[in-house]
Amino acid sequence: MALDRWIALILVGICLAYGYAAWFTMDGGLAPFMKRNPIWPSTFPKVLSVIGLLLSLVILLGLEKSELKVAEIDYRRLGEYKLGQALMLLALMVAYALCLRPMGFIFSTGAFLILGSFILGERKWLVMVSVSLIATLIVWYLVQQVLGIYLRPLPGFIGG
Amino acid sequence: MLEGLLIGLQTALSLQNLLMVIGGCLIGTFIGMLPGLGPMSIIAIMIPVAISIGDPSAALILLAGVYYGAIFGGSTSSILLNAPGVAGTVASSFDGYPMAKQGKAGKALTIAAIASFAGGSIGALLLMVFAPALSSVALLFHSAEYFALMVVGLSAIAAFAGTGQVAKALIMTILGLIMATVGEGALFNLPRFTMGIMDLQSGFGFVTLAMAMFALPEALFLVLKPKTAQAEQDGEIKDLRITKAEAKAIAPVIGRQSFQGFFIGVLPGAGATIASFLGYAVERNIATKEEQEEFGKGSIKGLAAPETANNAACTGSFVPLLTLGIPGSGTTAILLGALIALNVTPGPRLMIDEPQIFWAVIMSMFIGNLVLLILNLPLIPYIAKVLSIPRNYLIPFILFFTLMGAYIGQNNATELLLLVGFGVCATALRFADYPLAPLLIGFILGGMLEDNFARSMQLYDGVGFIWERPMTLGLLVIAGLLVVLPSYRARRARLRAEGVADGD
Numbered sequence: 001m002a003l004d005r006w007i008a009l010i011l012v013g014i015c016l017a018y019g020y021a022a023w024f025t026m027d028g029g030l031a032p033f034m035k036r037n038p039i040w041p042s043t044f045p046k047v048l049s050v051i052g053l054l055l056s057l058v059i060l061l062g063l064e065k066s067e068l069k070v071a072e073i074d075y076r077r078l079g080e081y082k083l084g085q086a087l088m089l090l091a092l093m094v095a096y097a098l099c100l101r102p103m104g105f106i107f108s109t110g111a112f113l114i115l116g117s118f119i120l121g122e123r124k125w126l127v128m129v130s131v132s133l134i135a136t137l138i139v140w141y142l143v144q145q146v147l148g149i150y151l152r153p154l155p156g157f158i159g160g
Numbered sequence: 161m162l163e164g165l166l167i168g169l170q171t172a173l174s175l176q177n178l179l180m181v182i183g184g185c186l187i188g189t190f191i192g193m194l195p196g197l198g199p200m201s202i203i204a205i206m207i208p209v210a211i212s213i214g215d216p217s218a219a220l221i222l223l224a225g226v227y228y229g230a231i232f233g234g235s236t237s238s239i240l241l242n243a244p245g246v247a248g249t250v251a252s253s254f255d256g257y258p259m260a261k262q263g264k265a266g267k268a269l270t271i272a273a274i275a276s277f278a279g280g281s282i283g284a285l286l287l288m289v290f291a292p293a294l295s296s297v298a299l300l301f302h303s304a305e306y307f308a309l310m311v312v313g314l315s316a317i318a319a320f321a322g323t324g325q326v327a328k329a330l331i332m333t334i335l336g337l338i339m340a341t342v343g344e345g346a347l348f349n350l351p352r353f354t355m356g357i358m359d360l361q362s363g364f365g366f367v368t369l370a371m372a373m374f375a376l377p378e379a380l381f382l383v384l385k386p387k388t389a390q391a392e393q394d395g396e397i398k399d400l401r402i403t404k405a406e407a408k409a410i411a412p413v414i415g416r417q418s419f420q421g422f423f424i425g426v427l428p429g430a431g432a433t434i435a436s437f438l439g440y441a442v443e444r445n446i447a448t449k450e451e452q453e454e455f456g457k458g459s460i461k462g463l464a465a466p467e468t469a470n471n472a473a474c475t476g477s478f479v480p481l482l483t484l485g486i487p488g489s490g491t492t493a494i495l496l497g498a499l500i501a502l503n504v505t506p507g508p509r510l511m512i513d514e515p516q517i518f519w520a521v522i523m524s525m526f527i528g529n530l531v532l533l534i535l536n537l538p539l540i541p542y543i544a545k546v547l548s549i550p551r552n553y554l555i556p557f558i559l560f561f562t563l564m565g566a567y568i569g570q571n572n573a574t575e576l577l578l579l580v581g582f583g584v585c586a587t588a589l590r591f592a593d594y595p596l597a598p599l600l601i602g603f604i605l606g607g608m609l610e611d612n613f614a615r616s617m618q619l620y621d622g623v624g625f626i627w628e629r630p631m632t633l634g635l636l637v638i639a640g641l642l643v644v645l646p647s648y649r650a651r652r653a654r655l656r657a658e659g660v661a662d663g664d
Contacts, residue, residue, distance in 0.1 A: 113560060
């Protein structure tokens with residue numbers, strides 16, 4: 001089974017779960033006066049779940065024939081691409097999300113930019129560190145001072 | 161109209177807004193040149209900045225400038241590197257890149273700039289004529305018609321986006337609509353589908369979703385498959401002049417393609433990409449025999465056609481956005497999201513309630529085009545240096561800007577995790593050839609679609625509005641036809657190809 005049909009299978013699951021929530025769990029808590037309304041909060045989701053289910057089944061069962069185009073990247077040969085780098089960068093982004101608040105903006109962003117280029121194969125430490133730090137400070141200044149959005153600059157334990 | 165023009169001119173010519181246009185065009189050109197970053201990603205990245213400006217006219221002017229700049233920058237990298245940064249400029253590389261290889265890069269850039277300028281300006285003129293007319297018709301619309309019109313828009317986008325696979329585009333639209341129902345709806349004040357998670361109470365962030373759908377997968381694609389077009393170019397761009405004979409040759413092409421591109425751009429779902437390919441094909445077909453030989457080997461007509469058409473189409477795509485409040489493309493959908501965040505609801509009332517926004521945007525289109533022509537063109541040799549930023553530095557920065565955009569929008573670190581999660585899903589969807597623009601458009605239109613549906617249901621006490629209002633019924637029938645026709649035609653073509661006889 002090709003990837004698009006696996007995804008269709010997942011979509012069937014999503015539509016079923018969504019449909020279950022819409023059809024069976026939402027109307028119980030509705031206030032009596034709202035029940036006289038022709039439209040309930042669940043009406044539109046109910047319609048969507050049915051259409052979504054039908055469409056994902058069409059793809060899953062291959063009812064609509066289409067010649068398979070090879071996309072820009074052929075997922076069947078994913079191993080030949082730089083998958084490791086991509087996964088490490090994604091992990092780095094998750095780490096950044098978790099560190100941003102507790103560790104402060106300047107430390108997290110500096111580390112993110114340095115490690116990002118490190119993962120991609122850069123080894124000129126001096127350039128890497130200086131570029132990252134300058135960029136971090138500029139962005140922090142712009143966001144904090146010009147746009148006026150608060151970003152905690154330093155880790156919490158230093159009192160930033 | 162004259163009054164409107166003056167208001168627009170006054171707003172657009174204020175110092176702040178002039179700086180916005182110039183800044184937007186420069187930023188757009190700068191980033192649009194980078195292979196792999198399309199206008200949608202750039203605008204998504206710029207939205208937090210635009211929103212924090214606070215003034216809707218200024219924000220929209222900035223974003224429109226970025227949009228033009230991105231398209232222009234995209235053609236620059238198509239011509240110089242054969243690495244289009246934007247799908248809409250792929251057709252420009254057919255003849256632009258051969259020209260650059262023959263050492264005529266400067267001339268190619270000039271032709272691209274002039275063609276873009278003409279396409280954009282003629283497009284803006286047409287917009288001035290058609291938008292007010294369309295919006296006075298749209299004022300007669302009732303919420304039932306709005307509902308039907310949005311259904312038409314969504315099905316047209318699905319029908320055009322997935323060539324030969326309408327089901328995939330449709331399911332993406334539905335998925336977008338489903339995601340739009342998460343959170344607290346305005347109509348009922350009830351949290352829906354939040355699974356008890358507080359962070360989902362206000363729904364998914366639109367900037368987060370836009371970044372996850374476009375910017376992040378594009379950056380990941382750059383990581384996975386490094387483009388090797390770099391370093392082919394020696395950096396010297398000179399001789400920007402074109403001759404009189406050349407100007408004469410491309411003038412009719414520019415004239416034709418401005419109109420054709422504009423009207424294709426107005427259609428929902430078609431947009432700059434289709435306009436540029438179609439423009440290229442049409443001009444090639446009507447050229448003389450000798451000129452046809454030239455196409456693909458560095459024909460100036462073959463460069464002028466897609467460049468004019470894609471800029472005119474970009475302008476055309478503003479028509480449904482400004483008059484009906486319904487975006488026809490991914491980029492205008494992102495613009496719509498930005499406008500709603502700024503408390504402006506585009507639609508037929510926009511021209512009456514806030515004429516200064518409407519006209520200022522149109523005026524800024526002229527100014528933006530002019531800026532691109534006189535400011536950017538001489539700067540191109542310097543801006544092109546951005547192409548030599550090593551990807552080891554470029555990619556971390558792109559990723560950082562997507563993260564920052566999602567964070568600034570909501571000030572919430574959970575949003576960053578959602579961004580990464582959705583980004584991975586979007587990349588998988590792209591692998592499997594599911595179109596992503598319909599998802600985002602569905603997401604943005606979802607709330608309005610449901611509101612209008614609910615209002616009509618309440619007024620007519622049921623679904624009676626569908627057959628009691630002929631216009632609604634007519635529009636819904638059109639929507640149905642749009643969805644069914646492509647698969648019906650594909651099916652018939654296949655049957656014929658297999659030698660199975662069919663009725664007619």
